[in-house]
Each structure stands twice: as C-alpha cells, then as structure tokens.
Amino acid sequence: MIKQTKFKNNGRFFNNLLLFLFILFLPTQLGKHFFFPFAYLSGVRVDYLAPTLYLTDIIALLLLLLNLKLVLKAFLKKKLLIFIGFLVVTVFVSTSGMLVLYGIAKLIELIIIFFVLRQTKKTDKLILIAFTIGALGEIIIAVLELIERHSVGGLFYFLGERTFSLGTLGIAKAALFGTEILRPYASFSHPNSLAGFYLLLYFFYLTKRNFENFFLKNILLLASSLIIFFSFAKFIILVFLFLNLVYLLRNTWKKCRLCTIAKIIIIGVLSLIFFQARGDPQDLEKRLLLTKDALRIFLNHSVLGVGLNNYLLYQQNFPIKYLDLLNQPVHNVFLLVLTEVGIVGTIMILVFLYKRIIKIVLSYPYVASAIILTGLFDHYWLTLQQNFLLLGVIAGLALF
Numbered sequence: 001m002i003k004q005t006k007f008k009n010n011g012r013f014f015n016n017l018l019l020f021l022f023i024l025f026l027p028t029q030l031g032k033h034f035f036f037p038f039a040y041l042s043g044v045r046v047d048y049l050a051p052t053l054y055l056t057d058i059i060a061l062l063l064l065l066l067n068l069k070l071v072l073k074a075f076l077k078k079k080l081l082i083f084i085g086f087l088v089v090t091v092f093v094s095t096s097g098m099l100v101l102y103g104i105a106k107l108i109e110l111i112i113i114f115f116v117l118r119q120t121k122k123t124d125k126l127i128l129i130a131f132t133i134g135a136l137g138e139i140i141i142a143v144l145e146l147i148e149r150h151s152v153g154g155l156f157y158f159l160g161e162r163t164f165s166l167g168t169l170g171i172a173k174a175a176l177f178g179t180e181i182l183r184p185y186a187s188f189s190h191p192n193s194l195a196g197f198y199l200l201l202y203f204f205y206l207t208k209r210n211f212e213n214f215f216l217k218n219i220l221l222l223a224s225s226l227i228i229f230f231s232f233a234k235f236i237i238l239v240f241l242f243l244n245l246v247y248l249l250r251n252t253w254k255k256c257r258l259c260t261i262a263k264i265i266i267i268g269v270l271s272l273i274f275f276q277a278r279g280d281p282q283d284l285e286k287r288l289l290l291t292k293d294a295l296r297i298f299l300n301h302s303v304l305g306v307g308l309n310n311y312l313l314y315q316q317n318f319p320i321k322y323l324d325l326l327n328q329p330v331h332n333v334f335l336l337v338l339t340e341v342g343i344v345g346t347i348m349i350l351v352f353l354y355k356r357i358i359k360i361v362l363s364y365p366y367v368a369s370a371i372i373l374t375g376l377f378d379h380y381w382l383t384l385q386q387n388f389l390l391l392g393v394i395a396g397l398a399l400f
Helices: 002-025 055-066 068-075 079-092 097-118 124-148 156-160 192-208 214-230 234-251 258-273 283-300 310-315 333-363 363-375 385-398
Strands: 031-033 052-054 172-177 179-182
Touching: 002 055, 002 097, 002 124, 031 258, 052 055, 052 258, 055 068, 055 097, 055 179, 055 385, 068 079, 068 097, 068 283, 079 333, 079 363, 097 385, 124 156, 124 179, 179 214, 192 214, 192 234, 192 363, 214 234, 214 258, 234 310, 283 333, 310 333, 333 363, 333 385, 363 385
Parallel strands: none
Antiparallel strands: 031 052, 172 179
8 A cells, every 4th residue: 555655656746747847848849850751842841841859749748658547538538539530531632641640649749738737736836837937938038139139049059949140031020219129039930929828828827716826926927928028029919918908907997996007007108119119011911911822722622621731732832922921821720720621620629629618718718819819810829839739738727
C-alpha cells in the first residue's frame, strides 16, 4: 500500500512537472522543420506545409504516456471517432494525403492537451506561474527587439526567435511620430500571433472565477497588456480596448464609478498612442484578396473541402498581386476551416462540439469574443503552434 501511494505521488509529481514545462515553453517555437517535397510551392519551401517537431510536441507526448488510460478512454467516444474517420477519408481525395495526416496528428495532439488539462487538479497556481514567467520573458525579448530594431539572437534563438532586422523583406513594421519601428516578434512567427496569444490569456485570467492568486494574476495581466501594445497590432489593440470597456462597465461601474472612468481613460489614452502608428496601408485590400481566393476554392470543393493543411496547394493556382501574400493562408479561421473540411466537416464540428462551445461562450464570453473577433481577421489560431495549442489549454481549463 505504501509503495502504491508513493508511485501515485511520483506520477502526480512528474505530471505536474511536465504540465509546468509545457505551459512555460508554450510561447516558444523551438522545433525542427522537415521539408519534404510537398512542403515546396514553385520551388519555394513553405513553413506552413512543413511537418515540424516542436519541443512542446515532445512534452505533450510525455504527458500522453503519463495519462494514457485517461486519453484512450476519451478517444473511445463515438462522435470523436466518427470525425477522425471522416478526416481519414479525406486523405484519399486531397492533393496531399501526407499533409492531411499531419493535420490529423496535430488535431489529436490538441485533443490530448484538452483532456489532460481538463483533468488537472490543484495546479492552477502552477500553470499561472508558468504563464507569468513566459510572459515576462516575451516582454524582455520584445523590448530588446524594439530598441535594437533587429532580432536579439543568442539564447533567444533557441526559444524560437527568428533572425531578422528592419531591412528584412516582408518584416512587420510601423511608423510612429516619423520613426520607423520594427514590430517585435519575440519568439513568435508574427507580432499579430504574439498579441493574439496574450489577448486570449489576458481575458481568460481577467474573468476566471474563484481565483485567489491575485498578485500573480495581476502581473500576468500587466505583462499581457504590455505585450499587446508593444506588438502594434491595431485590430487586436482595438479588441482589447472594446472588451475591456464592456468588462469595466458591466463589472466595476456600480462598485466604483471613479475607478472605472480612470481605468477607461488610461487604457484609452494608451490605445490612442499606439493607434498613431501607421502600418501597411494596403493591409485591408490584401486580406480581401485572400478572402476572394478562399471563397473561389470553397465553391469548387464545398462538400468535403480540400483537406487539412492543403489550402495553400490550391491557392497557388491564383495570381498573387502582392509578393508578401505569397504562400499566406486566408486571414479568417472560419473560412479556412470551411475550405479545408467542407460543409460536411464543418457541420460535424458544430454538431459534436455545440454543447462545449455554448458552455465556454456562457462561462467565458470575453474569451469567446476574443477568439471570434481575432479569428475573423487572421489565421494563427489554426496555423501556428503556440496559438493552436493555447486553444486546447484554455478549453481544458475553462471546462475543468
């Protein structure tokens, strides 16, 4: 009996340790890309099409091994098996079956993370500490990139920071008060992805109920806010401002009107300062062009879709007006899902998940709003490792 108890305690310790490491390294993108022939378009290798083994994938695999019985039990659910079966069928009708299989593997990883996080007990503080350390690290990298106007390199390279400078072709820039600024990437693939990640974290912890670690929570909220502003992601800053305004008016107005007004003024002034920055003047036109291409692809493959991760293989058939749009997915996650899994797959997702979706919308309306609003104008929730897995983490914690 003593040995059995000791074994359980050891298992719990290693599980919590892996959870801590997974959350800690979730903002990073340290990984190995494998550029198989299908990862090239017109002779150009494309990261979105390259299967990649990330450090977080390895940790997720170890979590799977420690929670094997729990995960296997979850995967025996009929609805989940039907949906995965549908995706397997699309392997045979897509241009690249290997990309579909890779997409299925990533989806399974997301589901594993969801079920593991859903079953965690008494690890709220541990997870918050890991998120906070990660956010503070991202701020350090972001500020150094802002000051130096190029990537920091060194140790940060091993966290996934890519090598770039203000003169790098296609790099995200902004102009503020006549000065050209490099929008910081930190350890993410794009400033918008960075800002979206911390926007979701901010509203999850801002509205999380029965949470006692106020000191750590406030550090994370402050760090997340700074990252959002430093990213110069105008739309995400707008969503941040709008949702904060709604939250303050609904939750603090009756308690302290002066406090509410002060907070609104501070957030509003900061937002106005960063709104002064001028980004790409053709950004909206570019997004509309990608949307038109996606709609044309959908109309030709409306029933089963083109297959997971196959979108770019079809988009390359359309002329690209702007060079920086080359090999970029449509900037709308809902249209991307509809295009890749078709009407059949989309209906299955809605039918199988509607109860969980409704529960998250009702319990965490600000989190749901943040995902929906940003998902209408970008693709990172589906295409980038950090943002994609964060969805599984937040869903698991929200449906605890």
